[in-house]
Amino acid sequence: MYRLRKSLIHSIQSSMKYNEKLMSNYAKYAEHKDLSKIRNIGISAHIDSGKTTLTERILFYTGRIDSMHEVRGKDNVGATMDSMELERQRGITIQSAATYTLWKNHNINIIDTPGHVDFTVEVERALRVLDGAVLVLCSVGGVQSQSLTVNRQMRRYNVPCLAFINKLDRLGANPNRVLSQMRSKMNHHAAFIQLPIGLESNCQGIVDLVDQQAIYFDGAFGEDIRYDEIPPEMRTESDERRHELIEHLSNCDDAFGEMYLEEKPLTVSDIKSAIRRSCLQRKFTPVLVGTALKNKGVQPLLDAVLEYLPNPGEVSNYGLREVQGKESEKILLDPTRSGEKPFIALAFKLEAGRFGQLTYMRCYQGMLQKGDAIFNVRTQRKVRIARLVRLHSSNMEDVNEVFAGDIFALFGVDCASGDTFVTDPKGDISLESIYVPDPVVSMSISPTNSKDRDNFSKAVARFTKEDPTFHFYFDNDNKETIVSGMGELHLEIYAQRMEREYNCPVNLGKPKVSFRETLVSPCEFDYLHKKQSGGQGQYARVSGVLEPLPPHQNTMLEFVDQTVGTNVPKPFVPGVKRGFLAMAERGLLAGQKLSGLIFRLVDGAHHIVDSSELSFFLAAQGAIKQTFETGIWQILEPVMAVEVTAPDEFQGSVMVQLNKRHGIITGTEGTEGWFTVHAEVPLNEMFGYAGELRSSTQGKGEFTMEYSRYSPCMPEVQEKLILEYQKSMGMVPEKDKKKRKN
CATH class of the missing domain: 3.40.50.300 (P-loop containing nucleotide triphosphate hydrolases)
Incomplete structure (x- = not known):
């Protein structure tokens, strides 16, 4: 009994010391x-x-x-x-x-x-x-x-x-x-x-x-x-x-x-x-x-x-204020910690915490106290702050107020990464958002057990909100769910997290690469969209040129209105642009997105009664379809900058592997028994390379890769992609047509 009392007193004392600390x-x-x-x-x-x-x-x-x-x-x-x-x-x-x-x-x-x-x-x-x-x-x-x-x-x-x-x-x-x-x-x-x-x-x-x-x-x-x-x-x-x-x-x-x-x-x-x-x-x-x-x-x-x-006081941070009909006005933010200026903060990261969504923020101006109300500039929603915390890894420590220069977190704030929060919504100031690179690898994904679909949808909703480079969509043509990310490891980590955190094992399919379609040379178009079937009809004519952009801009799309006069009324021009961008989502060569193109609208025609923005929207789509029939198109593929490091004795086999994968060696360097090869290799050829490199270098070789640029793919790859697309759409390829005739 005495020992029990003594141990109890000792545990209370140690607990009190820990709490004091x-x-x-x-x-x-x-x-x-x-x-x-x-x-x-x-x-x-x-x-x-x-x-x-x-x-x-x-x-x-x-x-x-x-x-x-x-x-x-x-x-x-x-x-x-x-x-x-x-x-x-x-x-x-x-x-x-x-x-x-x-x-x-x-x-x-x-x-x-x-x-x-x-x-x-x-x-x-x-x-x-x-x-x-x-x-x-x-x-x-x-x-x-x-x-x-x-x-x-x-x-x-x-x-x-x-x-x-x-x-x-x-x-x-x-x-x-x-x-x-x-x-x-x-x-x-x-x-x-x-x-x-x-x-x-x-x-x-x-x-x-x-x-x-x-x-x-x-x-x-x-x-x-x-x-x-x-x-x-x-x-x-x-x-x-x-x-x-x-x-x-x-x-x-x-x-x-x-x-x-x-x-x-x-x-x-x-x-x-x-x-x-x-x-x-x-x-x-x-x-x-x-x-x-x-x-x-x-x-x-x-x-x-x-x-x-x-x-924080030695760094110039700017807010942006929208000015009607002009470029956004830059406003220098005041980082002093007096709290006199209105509060402005940027939500830069979202994470699912134990008590709901945890939003990481950086305060750029003013101060925020527990109990204050803040506004999301993008959605104009008002949020009352019940709890303010500062973070030490996964641990949270409550604070009563934060000032300019502080990094802190809030609970239960519904927002997206890159949103601006203010206490004065009338100021109309927002902060420049975060640059997000486009995902380069896509894979099909599905839950192993169909009963786990609820957990699967919860996991996907959370991860896509937290990580702007993790994309999720349903492909109606292939009838499969697709996830896109920055690499195989990226998607593999999320698959493992679904199993661990949501008890939802998933199957990942073979990666799909984001190919692009573009023109080889400029192609003129002149398309008339005319429809009359009782009631108000549809009439729109667009003519112009679809041109390829220079190689260093081959991931962009541009629209230029070069019309003179009123043949295409100005209120209908946005319809032409929307039609072009809508068609750019899925090309007709291999079903890939269009890129590296500039749509020049030169002339057209309209009808006083039957023309509308919808008519010009459909006319622009018809014009793009026309260029697929008359123009010469090619497929672009993402090329990765690859860096391989391994011991000198494996240099020959590493070079051979990269050449087999249609890589272009851009440089080599060696230091004290190790060599590094720099190469540019199509992403489509890099799948499975990690295992091959490990086996050929006795596990000593390492490689890293990052997106470099888009460039035209090999003719055989282009032919294969076109053939697969035609089969998926139920089209009969030209070769099969000839066979049937014979």
Whole structure:
């Protein structure tokens, strides 16, 4: 009895201590900082460069978590930011995860993003709302295909970045080669601000070139930082690299360049100020080094985030106001945290939480308190805020108010990704939405058990709402349900999530590629649509030219009205455009979408009584059908930029495989026993390549691919697609007609 009472008292005391710790943590993190003490950063990189491991170390050193776990750790716990069971099993990040932490009295909001190209929209929407980023590069792999994609996304949203060369402890680590690739492949003005002390198994610490000191990371987890003099054998190299850093800065920053040319003494604060100014303007990229797995270089990276990346007040964000009959007017948003200006926020990510839909938002202006009402600019619906939370991976921490610069989440808000929310609907201000790439792979999908259709429809409704690159539709012609996404892995992950989260196993069919149809040369049309069957008739005539666009615009459709006079009345021109776009949804050559075309409406005719917008809509459709009979058409297919990395002994077999798949080799490079092949291969030829590459390289080969462009497909592929389309439509191909005649 005494033991039971003692254990009960002990459990109550430990519970009280835990609650006290939670309350102190809550008070510490809930405190709203000044705007200059806030950083919103993203961790972005190519797959398997160490983003999630780096984020885990950041959370540990800032005191956000008590212990570190590995992405593929033996303890089966997994990294904090990989909260989904599938992420822990596969050892990859699938969904971007948000957290916030404190470092040197600064509040840092962090979004850890996936590296796989199939989940590129997660990176896209994270960079849309962030003020700065850390570009992680592997010291062995260097600048890889997804690194280039992330770099393009940063340029699109004008996001300043630091580069962190990770994995210095790996065999074959070569940060100098990575720096030269950043300059040649990414066109970055980049220079080291740190140097590694030793590489591979001899990695001991780093040299800070700005402060001119060595930094060592002692203790079991590298938490004890020791500053020392630069090792004698590295003084020459560090002096050379410091001089290179100063030269790069003088080229990027005018004020610093003048000081350098006038040979004025350059202090540490001068160099740091120049790095900050040029980094904020995206003219210079400071390069840091370390190894997150071996706990080296993470704390100096956090210091660099505070010193060189912008706070929300240093970034210009604009809202758009619609002006009648003119282009949208740009309005500079006020990020000050006074709360005087009306609240404006962007919903950048949706997720199904435990208590309904969770909507991730970034506040750009004003403040929001619990109990306030906000309006969705797109739908004009009013929502009352019952709960405001900030996120730490899958955990939520309630707050009473949020200010400009904060990343937060709301429950039960019915909206779409990219919607703008305001407290003043009369202001009529909306934020620029998020760029969403078109899906490139389609597969047929159906529930294994017909009884699971309810769960299947719930899963599809949720996933299509959460992920704008995941599309779902029913193909009436083929009588099958189709899902489209960014790659095979993308669709495979969603199929597994349907089984795990909705108890609905599904069957995925062979992938269908998004082909396109276009004209080879300009084709004139002159079509008269005339219908008279009692009552008001239909009369419309359209004439003009359907032309192919240049190859670099072959995914676009354009409509140009070149009519003069009143032969085609202006109110009926939109009907012609709608008819053209409606026909573009499904071509008559192989049933694919039309693209790379410009419809020039030159002339036409109308009837005073029988003409209407519908008549011209049908006339435009008839004109497109006419061009299919008179013009020369071709099929375009998506071509992927493929990057294959494998040991040197397999180079011949890899080249042969790519050639068999009608690939064009665009470049090769080799480093210390490994080679990398860059090629452009039609997507239609890439299915099943993962298994073939693994078997031919003893499991050592890796490949990544991303969409590059559309280009004309091979004649035999075009013939096969046309034949399949004719059979599916019940048409008799020309060959079969001849056979029947004979």
